[in-house]
Amino acid sequence: MAELTVTGGRRLMGEITVQGAKNSALPLLAATFCIPAKCTLQNMPALSDVSATLSILRHLGCTARREGQSITIDATTPARYIIPESLMRELRSSIFLLGPLLARFGRAEIFAPGGCNIGARPIDLHLAAMKQMGATIRQTDEKIILRVPRGLHGADINLRFPSVGATENIIMAAAIARGTTQLHGAAREPEIVDLADFLNRCGAKISGAGKSDIVIEGVRRLHGCTYQVMPDRIIASSCLSAAALTGGEILLRGVNHAHLAPVLPAFRRMGCRVTAVNDALHLYAPRRLVPFGALVTAPYPGFPTDSQSAFLAMACTASGVSRIKETIFESRFHQAREFAKMGAHIAIRGSQAEIYGVPRLHGARVKAMDLRGGAALAVAALGAHGQTTVTCAELIDRGWEDIAGTLRRIGANIAPS
Numbered sequence: 271m272a273e274l275t276v277t278g279g280r281r282l283m284g285e286i287t288v289q290g291a292k293n294s295a296l297p298l299l300a301a302t303f304c305i306p307a308k309c310t311l312q313n314m315p316a317l318s319d320v321s322a323t324l325s326i327l328r329h330l331g332c333t334a335r336r337e338g339q340s341i342t343i344d345a346t347t348p349a350r351y352i353i354p355e356s357l358m359r360e361l362r363s364s365i366f367l368l369g370p371l372l373a374r375f376g377r378a379e380i381f382a383p384g385g386c387n388i389g390a391r392p393i394d395l396h397l398a399a400m401k402q403m404g405a406t407i408r409q410t411d412e413k414i415i416l417r418v419p420r421g422l423h424g425a426d427i428n429l430r431f432p433s434v435g436a437t438e439n440i441i442m443a444a445a446i447a448r449g450t451t452q453l454h455g456a457a458r459e460p461e462i463v464d465l466a467d468f469l470n471r472c473g474a475k476i477s478g479a480g481k482s483d484i485v486i487e488g489v490r491r492l493h494g495c496t497y498q499v500m501p502d503r504i505i506a507s508s509c510l511s512a513a514a515l516t517g518g519e520i521l522l523r524g525v526n527h528a529h530l531a532p533v534l535p536a537f538r539r540m541g542c543r544v545t546a547v548n549d550a551l552h553l554y555a556p557r558r559l560v561p562f563g564a565l566v567t568a569p570y571p572g573f574p575t576d577s578q579s580a581f582l583a584m585a586c587t588a589s590g591v592s593r594i595k596e597t598i599f600e601s602r603f604h605q606a607r608e609f610a611k612m613g614a615h616i617a618i619r620g621s622q623a624e625i626y627g628v629p630r631l632h633g634a635r636v637k638a639m640d641l642r643g644g645a646a647l648a649v650a651a652l653g654a655h656g657q658t659t660v661t662c663a664e665l666i667d668r669g670w671e672d673i674a675g676t677l678r679r680i681g682a683n684i685a686p687s
Contacts, residue, residue: 274660274674276651277683278633282518284680288506288525289315290339290499292669293576294461297438298468298499299323300366302343303332304373304446305472307494310342314499315671318664322360326353326367351375355412358382361668365393365435368416369443372405376418395436399427403440403447424449424488432457432482432569438465444486445474453484459570460529464500471495503529504576505670506551508645511580512677514542514555515587515653520680522551532573536562536581540588561590561627567597575599579646582606585625586614586650592625605643608636612654633658641669648673652682 331349371378444451466479513520585592633656638644651658
């Protein structure tokens, strides 16, 4: 999908079932490399990042087959421990395979990973943890060569920042390492819990996932299983934002209310009525949103950086001033100049944005700079006057399965091209 064409002005109303979580699907796929058996992952979204991960797994010698929303991986006889630069560059999450490669082969050769340009995302925490677990590391230009002569072993690891990726890599490596690993300062995101639940289903011994301290007791061998990927809390938040920005009403099915706890208060501050019923959320928005006041992004259970762009989009037409402080990625606000093309009034001062709500945005030709920012432009266009074209829309395909089809189900005038 190269471009999205959106004609705004419609009040969105209807029902959506939330897709499987991109941020869970990718580490789960990587984790299958730890398992010398077949694993079937259900509720797997059809995303370009998922396809890129499958390409890497196939290159490493795994078989991978998709049937509808399920993907079956067989990593019984992997053949390679080197991920080519061309495959590494396709997505940031290729780094997730570092731990599994070392655990299965005792060696790995990788390049600096790719992904969205949202700021510096160093992999030093991943490498430092692998070194503590017995790996030697040599770097030549952009290539990183790791060896574990005596096999991975457990370690007492302290993360100076609760990195989601590093936490997941450590869990995967430690699951089949020798001895026990105690991880302190771990990330607490729901996707961490999903990964631990999957590996435990396969015979791992992981306790404490979702807390700052996690204990992983290594086992000799894991077995296959069938597992369902958790719902995508970021896409759920974006769908709520689309309805809220257009003064609409939406019923989201297949959600976990607890996962959305960090964002729901901000919707309510903007004047939306949000109620939870079983695995569904109902949102009813006012004709015009009021400012949410101030938001500060933070690691879970704080306000998620991945939802920040959608809230910035809603603030563009709220009746007053909203403020956002970004503490995770320094380039999250580079989308602001594209919102300005639509008539938004946003002042960026370092890591903070002040958004002065205008009565209405207008259509324009804008460019997606990253996955979340591109999706937020599409959300903003739904409430704008006239037609908006979002270029580089293939970035949205990295994390949102068929954004146009999803939003058309609730009345949006949106089409890919």
